[in-house]
Every structure is written in structure tokens, then in C-alpha cells.
Amino acid sequence: MVADKIKDSDLKSAVSFLRMISPFDVLTDQNFKEMSEGLFEEFYPKGTLIFIQERTDIEALCLIKSGGVKLYLKDEENTEILKEYRGPGDYFGGLGIIMETKANLNVEAVEDTCCILLPKKSFQDLIRTDSRFSHFF
Numbered sequence: 001m002v003a004d005k006i007k008d009s010d011l012k013s014a015v016s017f018l019r020m021i022s023p024f025d026v027l028t029d030q031n032f033k034e035m036s037e038g039l040f041e042e043f044y045p046k047g048t049l050i051f052i053q054e055r056t057d058i059e060a061l062c063l064i065k066s067g068g069v070k071l072y073l074k075d076e077e078n079t080e081i082l083k084e085y086r087g088p089g090d091y092f093g094g095l096g097i098i099m100e101t102k103a104n105l106n107v108e109a110v111e112d113t114c115c116i117l118l119p120k121k122s123f124q125d126l127i128r129t130d131s132r133f134s135h136f137f
Contacts, residue, residue, distance in 0.1 A: 003040035003060075003117050011036055014116050017065060021089050023136035031130065040117040041065075044109040051093070051103035058096040058103055060117035064088050067113025071105045085110065094137055097123055 006014050015032050018024040027035075040060070044050055044067070051058070053073060068087040072080050083105060086092060092107050097120050127134040 003042040006039045006041050014039055023133045026132040035122050038119045038122050042115050042117055044113045046109055046111050048109045051107040053106045054102055056103040058093045060119050061123045062093045062115040062117055063091045065114045065116055067111045069107050070110050071107055
């Protein structure tokens, strides 16, 4: 799947959504201005495997706008070990970006899910330049 750059007409709505989510609620207008140019939106139909444990390179922090995902591991016998569910206002992918590793969990859409994607470099820049933001992670 290819993410779509957020249209200018939808950008205000996306930024308003992000402003309600910790730690994005501590960012300045300037942060949002710089960050918003690189935001993308991705739709994942129910059942889509978004990240595959130990295989997926994480290219963006995924913020769930609508829908929901489950995060789980698979053991040696291919048994699913549920870690948690996440929904609107939650995110995934941050740890892998910070640790510079592949996905450490499988992430699957449990319903039709729409995410706002903050590219890896933009996320890393925020962590590096804003201590209030970086302390959250």
C-alpha cells in the first residue's frame, strides 16, 4: 500500500487531531508547520498486517485516526501472543524508530483503520529538538 500525502484541505483537520494526542499537545505552531508538510494518511482494511515482527522496516510513526489494531508476537510454534489493542489517538512504530530496529511486534488492523503517518526523519527531528516531546518516549 502507498500512503497518500494529506491534501491541503484536510491538513488542518489532521493537525487538530494531532494537537489532542500526547505528546503532540506540547508542540509549538512552528513544529506543526514544519511537520505538516510531510504528513501522510494511510487506510488499512480490516485484516491487513501492517507490521511483521522482525521483518518490517519502520518508516513512519503511525497515529491511529480511526479504527483499531492489535499488537502481538508469534512464538516458535507460530502461536499468537496478544500484547494489546490500540485505537483512535494511539500510535505504533515509535519504539522501532527510536531503537533503529525492525518491527518488534506484528501489527494487524482489527477493523478498517485510518492512520496519519509521521515520517521517520520528522519523528527523529522532534525527539532530538524538543525535550518535552522526547521525554514522553
